[in-house]
Amino acid sequence: MSGAALDRQGLRRFAPTLGLICLLALLAWLIPLSALYPRVEAWLQDGSQQLLARTQQFDDVLVVEIDEDSLAELLPYLGTWPYRRDIYAVLLDFLGEMQARTVFFDVLFLDARPGDAEFRAALARNRNAVLAASALRRPVAGKSDVDVLAALAWQPADAGRAQNLPATDWVSVALPSPLLDGAKSLPRIGLISLDHDADGVLRRIPLLHRTRGQYLPSAVLAAMYPGEQAPALALEEGRLRVGHATWDVDADGAIGLIYPANTHSVLTLPLATLVKAALGLPGHELDPTLFRDKAVFIGSTALFADRVNTPRGVMNGVHVLAIAYASLSKGIYLSPPRPALDLALVLLGMVPALMMPGAGGVRRSGLRPVSILLVLVLVITIILGLHLILLAWQQASGLGVPLALALGGGVLASVLAQRARAQAVSTAALTQAEAARAQLVQQQETVALVSHELKSPLATIDFTLQNLERVGSLPPNVVARHQKIRRASRRLLAMIDDNLTQDRLRQRGLSVGEQAFDLLDLIADVVRAAERSLIEVDHGDVAAVSVRGDREMLGVAFTNLVGNAIKYSPDDTPIHVDVALDRERVRVRVRDCGCGIAVGDQARIFEPYYRAQGTRQPGAGLGLALVRQIVTLHDGEIAVESAPGAGTTFSVSLPWRDMGVADVRE
Incomplete structure (x- = not known):
């Protein structure tokens, strides 16, 4: 780099400091012109002299x-x-x-x-x-x-x-x-x-x-x-x-x-x-x-x-x-102020202001406000000490301008340093958040890729297990192992489906006006696909409810709710699915007679990978998180009502006003 370039770089670096010094010099000239200054200066001088006054x-x-x-x-x-x-x-x-x-x-x-x-x-x-x-x-x-x-x-x-x-x-x-x-x-x-x-x-x-x-x-x-x-x-x-x-x-x-x-x-x-x-x-x-x-x-x-x-x-x-x-x-009198001494005190009073972020070589993130305040106290102490020493030598010196510059500059530097540090912390937090988000996206993409690659082999394994189940006269020990393997394969397939659904939501997002469909028809498809005969659907006099959204995604949500109800309920107990309408929303309630959910777990069951304490059923803890995400993207709400031993009811509320027509059977 040439010398001229270095000079320009140095000038740009110290330009804020030079500008600040010029501003402080202007203030040092303007402060004594204020109407209040003579009284403040006189009060400071009187206090200083009274502090050092001697008995004569x-x-x-x-x-x-x-x-x-x-x-x-x-x-x-x-x-x-x-x-x-x-x-x-x-x-x-x-x-x-x-x-x-x-x-x-x-x-x-x-x-x-x-x-x-x-x-x-x-x-x-x-x-x-x-x-x-x-x-x-x-x-x-x-x-x-x-x-x-x-x-x-x-x-x-x-x-x-x-x-x-x-x-x-x-x-x-x-x-x-x-x-x-x-x-x-x-x-x-x-x-x-x-x-x-x-x-x-x-x-x-x-x-x-x-x-x-x-x-x-x-x-x-x-x-x-x-x-x-x-x-x-x-x-x-x-x-x-x-x-x-x-x-x-x-x-x-x-x-x-x-x-x-x-x-x-x-x-x-x-x-x-x-x-x-x-x-x-x-x-x-x-x-x-x-x-x-x-x-x-x-x-x-x-x-x-x-x-x-x-x-x-x-x-x-x-x-x-x-x-x-x-x-x-006796030679006891006060000599008039000397310009050189007053200038030295004024320059000392400028020190706290030079600690502003970006000035005097201070990094833009600034010093800690506590450090600036400590320097301010030190500068004021030095100014007062020098003033009292000069006064003891019977030499007058100006005190108002140095103290005003020190106090004003110190407070302003402290406030700006606090803002600079807050901005630095905010920037660092945003940077960390972006890095964490990028890492999370990379992890999600990796999981989605692995899930996609594993789904076909697992589907083949599950299809083969289904064919073996149709073959009769299998030895009892083989039947038990067969069922165990099939449960494990279905669990893996469910986890893979959840991960792929999450990846789809992340990449594609959701357009609420994507398509109109009958919500009752969707619920009927979910119930038919469930491996449980004791599922009772009650929609009263409502023949059809037309809503707009992603039918497949909502199908995933209700499939998870019905699947959870089946998973955590005894085989001989029914599952209730109720549909009700009001003026603005359609409400779907999925109710089971299972073991229930503790009050302390109800606030966290919608968090990804969270599983309630004491849960023995297999699962990854992603289903309810997906349900809430899908319902939320449809401007809906989901709530849970449960108590240990009293079953669980999940309520899904979706808007239907101006989104479809509800036909009521005459």
Whole structure:
């Protein structure tokens, strides 16, 4: 065979596999486009993270909670909320004295209020403060503050590649303008805007925001870099560099959050406790170590505070920011998925589908469904194991597409394998049946040939025995042997006739409309040919019954029935043959007074070569099988009624409607 022919043969062999791989690749592309997929993927990711979540205690972060109890407790000192801005100046100076590393105010100072001047002065004295700003999807009414925005922005190290930095884009930003206007040195700001997933759950937090071409840090990132000098931004090998630190971020400049297993992972302090200590109230002093070198997040946890849906439940926004800051400072975050790793998991998910019959070198009869299911379980286990290993290494990976391909392909492969095996079993059974049928036909032909060859010699032997019987004065011992030989020869002739009849039925079949004949005349011929004088025929007033069929075959059937009645009845008992008509059928009953047939044998006496237990009469067990076959071919029915010691009655029912005319004697 030439090389080109081998190549074509190999191509034809693997064409189904290549087509299946292309189909699976198309499905892998279409599955994420479905409306349900994001929720399923999010559910899988949340479950995986919860399985590997660790208990954390972030001691470098302190959350000062503006809660209901604090508002009520401070009412005599500060009045109602919102407070004058000079109280924040007092808190900022106090925290500066306590050597706090960063102080982030998770409060939007958008409108001018009393005490703004004092707060601006405190911000100028304490360069570790960070103010909150809010990013918006719509333009802000009023002045644009372009110059202020440019002064607050963090600049890329390479100005020519500024637009290539990964960031979350916004239309505008709501700035704390009352604290920025007139300030000699602008304080650091951090955006508190978060980008929730489609189901409203926060799983990622942006590090970098972009508006009007300017880059602004998130609250988390700004709190990590207190001071006057903003760090430079750069993109190095897909990683965002901020100063001397780098992070793996996605196209929106966001990182995946890894929430701790415990609810209370950061230190908390009520606002009332901090205010009383800052105001110097006696008995309310605080240990400086509570604040030293810590990032202090001041935000509301009261009823009017913002709530954030997370995979761990609903949390206050200030707690989410504090946990994100602490996690990021320790390098605990989830890197975005890598295409190569996701592709490897997708290819692994295709393995069960490649076990379909005819694909991947699998034979067309297919594997056992149990084997496919075991492989499916193994593949899913490997996918989940690799996903959890990557997650333990803080590497995100897609899970929905590989699992969908594995489950769908495995179930489909199992169903097709079951069908292929069923077809294979059916084909094998048909092949075996055809082989058995061919063997049976060959055996039948052999038996028919032998029977045909034996019939003439046996007929000659029987004719000679009949002539000897007519000779008188035979010795008694010769007479006994003569009778024994003749009985044996007649038995052999009967067996040969049965085999030849079967062969005739097999080769010729039966045409029901072959000829019309009188059934009563046929029965009379059968009775006359029988070697028994005590046979009573009763057909009532019916003079003739014309039926259509094969007269010779029906003659064989009734001859067998009458012959069986003679064989199994005492010589001095009569045989009754009754003929009756109804509107559609003629019924012939052959009744004897013999030994009867046991109930357990009656269901099998029509099977070929079956003989009832205890039968002593000679025979091959073919007669009744032939009778049923002949009657059935004439659209008739045969039944037996018998009991041990009570005789046997065989009933044959044949259709005669539209097949002849019954003459009733007047």
